[in-house]
Amino acid sequence: QVQLVQSGAEVKKPGASVKVSCKASGYTFTTYDINWVRQAPGQGLEWMGWMNPNNSNTGFVRKFQGRVTFTRDTSTNTAYMELSSLRSEDTAVYYCARGLTSNYGGNRYFDLWGRGTLVTVSS
Amino acid sequence: DIQMTQSPSSLSASVGDRVTITCQASQDISNYLNWYQQKPGKAPKLLIYDASNLETGVPSRFSGSGSGTDFTFTISSLQPEDMATYYCQQRGFTFGPGTKVDIK
DSSP: OOEEEEOOOEEEOTTOOEEEEEEEESSOGGGSEEEEEEEOTTOOOEEEEEEOTTTOOEEEOGGGTTTEEEEEETTTTEEEEEEOSOOGGGOEEEEEEEEEEOTTSSOEEEEEEOOOEEEEEOO | OOOEEEEOSEEEEOTTOOEEEEEEESSOOTTOEEEEEEOTTSOOEEEEETTTEEOTTOOTTEEEEEETTEEEEEESSOOGGGOEEEEEEETTSOBOOOEEEEEO
16 A cells, blocks of 8 residues: 555654654555645644755755754665754644646646644643 | 745635645746645645646646646645645755645
């Protein structure tokens, strides 16, 4: 079964770090990018960045520079997103999503999503 | 950075109605535009990619069009299960703010 299974909910204090996992199954993990998208309560979707599991290349939104790290373990087909220096505004559901590239290479889109991991930042 | 806008932000329509949502990019993005549906408490679901290509398994009442900066998403005959928020996304990056669709 093709799926992305994410780790469970987390509660963290301000200033702490959180590491969310995303385990892929049913397809070749290194073939497709893994993207991270978050959604604050009652808000819209915010793309955070991506990682190429084949070579570990990453890209991310400037606002997360210095705070976010994307890694992967190809032996377990698992991608990770670590966010540090947490603040209350980081309270959100964090999704991982598989990224596909259009045949002509111009567009990317997310065809497979995890169920999301709720990260709550509270003192 | 490319900014995405959507209108309306919400709408209410009856079953069987034709529903249209527009998405505008702050600069030319060719046809690098995707549409997602998100139901409450669920992960988003891809409906349309490359502005007009229907994802496998998605009902044909959903369609998309446009290129450049202006795009349209249409539900030809609204069904009760279409109650959701719809997001456009440019090239796998920025999402639009979303359009919440309610059933009257």
